[in-house]
Amino acid sequence: MNALLSPRLLIALPMLYLSSAPWAQSESTSRGPVIEEVFVTAQRKAEQIQDVPISMSALDGEFLRDQGISDLQDVALYVPNVRVDFAGNYIQPRVRGIATNTVVNRGLALPVGIVIDEVPYSRADYFAAGLFDLQRVEVLRGPQGQLFGANTTVGLMNITTRDPSEETMLDLSAEGGEYERRRYEAALGGPLIADRMNARIAWLKEEYGNYMKNTTALTNPEADEGFGERSRESWRLKLAFPDVWGGDIMLSYQHDDSHFGGSPREIVFGHERWEEQLRAADPNVDVTPDNLIGSVDSPNYRDAETDTLALKGSFYLGEWTINLIAGYSELESITFADSDNSPLPANTVEIDEASKQDTAEIRLGSPNLDGFLGLDSLFGLPLGNSDFTAGVFYQRRDQKPTNAITRLNAPLTVTLTGLSSLPGFFPIPGVLPPDKWESFTANFEQEAREQAVFGQFNWYFLDRWTLFA
Numbered sequence: 001m002n003a004l005l006s007p008r009l010l011i012a013l014p015m016l017y018l019s020s021a022p023w024a025q026s027e028s029t030s031r032g033p034v035i036e037e038v039f040v041t042a043q044r045k046a047e048q049i050q051d052v053p054i055s056m057s058a059l060d061g062e063f064l065r066d067q068g069i070s071d072l073q074d075v076a077l078y079v080p081n082v083r084v085d086f087a088g089n090y091i092q093p094r095v096r097g098i099a100t101n102t103v104v105n106r107g108l109a110l111p112v113g114i115v116i117d118e119v120p121y122s123r124a125d126y127f128a129a130g131l132f133d134l135q136r137v138e139v140l141r142g143p144q145g146q147l148f149g150a151n152t153t154v155g156l157m158n159i160t161t162r163d164p165s166e167e168t169m170l171d172l173s174a175e176g177g178e179y180e181r182r183r184y185e186a187a188l189g190g191p192l193i194a195d196r197m198n199a200r201i202a203w204l205k206e207e208y209g210n211y212m213k214n215t216t217a218l219t220n221p222e223a224d225e226g227f228g229e230r231s232r233e234s235w236r237l238k239l240a241f242p243d244v245w246g247g248d249i250m251l252s253y254q255h256d257d258s259h260f261g262g263s264p265r266e267i268v269f270g271h272e273r274w275e276e277q278l279r280a281a282d283p284n285v286d287v288t289p290d291n292l293i294g295s296v297d298s299p300n301y302r303d304a305e306t307d308t309l310a311l312k313g314s315f316y317l318g319e320w321t322i323n324l325i326a327g328y329s330e331l332e333s334i335t336f337a338d339s340d341n342s343p344l345p346a347n348t349v350e351i352d353e354a355s356k357q358d359t360a361e362i363r364l365g366s367p368n369l370d371g372f373l374g375l376d377s378l379f380g381l382p383l384g385n386s387d388f389t390a391g392v393f394y395q396r397r398d399q400k401p402t403n404a405i406t407r408l409n410a411p412l413t414v415t416l417t418g419l420s421s422l423p424g425f426f427p428i429p430g431v432l433p434p435d436k437w438e439s440f441t442a443n444f445e446q447e448a449r450e451q452a453v454f455g456q457f458n459w460y461f462l463d464r465w466t467l468f469a
Helices: 061-066 072-078 124-128 271-281 410-420
Strands: 008-011 017-020 056-060 082-087 090-095 112-116 119-121 134-141 155-161 169-177 181-193 197-208 212-214 230-244 247-261 301-317 320-338 347-365 385-409 437-462 465-468
Touching (some): 056 061, 056 072, 061 134, 072 082, 090 112, 090 124, 112 124, 119 347, 124 320, 385 410
Parallel strands (some): 008 437
Antiparallel strands (some): 056 134, 082 090, 112 119, 169 181, 197 230, 247 301, 385 437, 437 465
16 A cells, blocks of 8 residues: 655634633732642744643653653653553554554555654654653644644643753662663763753663563564563753854764563463364463463564754744744564464565654744734723734655555464354364465555645733733
8 A cells, every 4th residue: 555645834823812811810819739830842942831831741850760660651651631542563542542554555644743842743652651760741623733743633742851961960760660660861071161062861771571471482482471571761962062153052962772572462262173283283272361371372463763953943033032943753663473363374464664754833922912903902991911922834755665465364364254253153173274474564655745834822811811822
């Protein structure tokens, strides 16, 4: 199967939102507990979370470390209406119950976006990467297309990593737990050239063992020992160049290696009729449901490798800000799965993916303007204050190619399919047909080009009310 998407121009249509923030009180009249200042970038600028008129949650780096959060699946445990599922070749983020299964159709775009240090990524594999050396994770619920573009139909995860500082810092952490869990993290940062260049390098290594057993491994050397294992290793280098041409420049490079073992699976349906055939393939086969023991003959895994280079510049013209964003990423992954989920040699699937993406953005941010774009009052009535963000965006995404190779033991597959459709009282023969393997390959190629003009205007016409479009 081949798919080719031609370039297209996307212009974000203006949308009006009216929000009330009853918690926002002036400092002189505030009573009771004081809200801690938490700054977020949900609207492409730094502002306090209580001033952001959208549904969102923010977790800072200290909270992430204290709770032992290692990936976005863990983040979802602390955020309402959000879930991230991944196991083996299955990765599916969802917000408010909405998701897209990109395993079945590689050309489908996720409705949940992910942005890392202001660069958006489109493939589901980026949701499965390990989290380390983070400043903050923001989860935005609801459409975010005005400022973050396509593939944010139902929400967005906005990740900010820690930047280099002018002070020398060393961070070390180690964790251990059941099922052979090991996690090591280290970061070192500080000035390389005083007042000219600061650097920070961070490293992560994480391992989890199997939490399910595979009985077929006792008699079949090709079978996995168990299910549920995973390992990840990543490192990131960030270089900061302050006061360059009236602004700041940040250059970063990150490499990720991820391995996910077989998805947990058990034989829980139809085993009474098939137990004789299953035991012929695996004498130790387990047919007891919900006991964390499975029986699968072929290996199951997903290996992914990514390389990401990003450049960010912030330049200042008085109180106005110009932001330049550029990014390049390569992703390669291979997935192997036993599709029949049993010790019978029926069918397997292998998926080999290679994808690339280029991103560029120019964004203008205004200062806090008096009144309505500088108009202080109208007919004697004060107009509060306002600001806006506007820019242009370009991204190119390629999948060249994604090959899905399906191998079928044709006589066995046809026989199993036919016998499974018979009534329950029909006897199952004790001898199955001889093996005869066949295969077919589905080739998928995709080229996508996006150009967008975007913007958002915020009018704070009352202390507790904001209109933005």
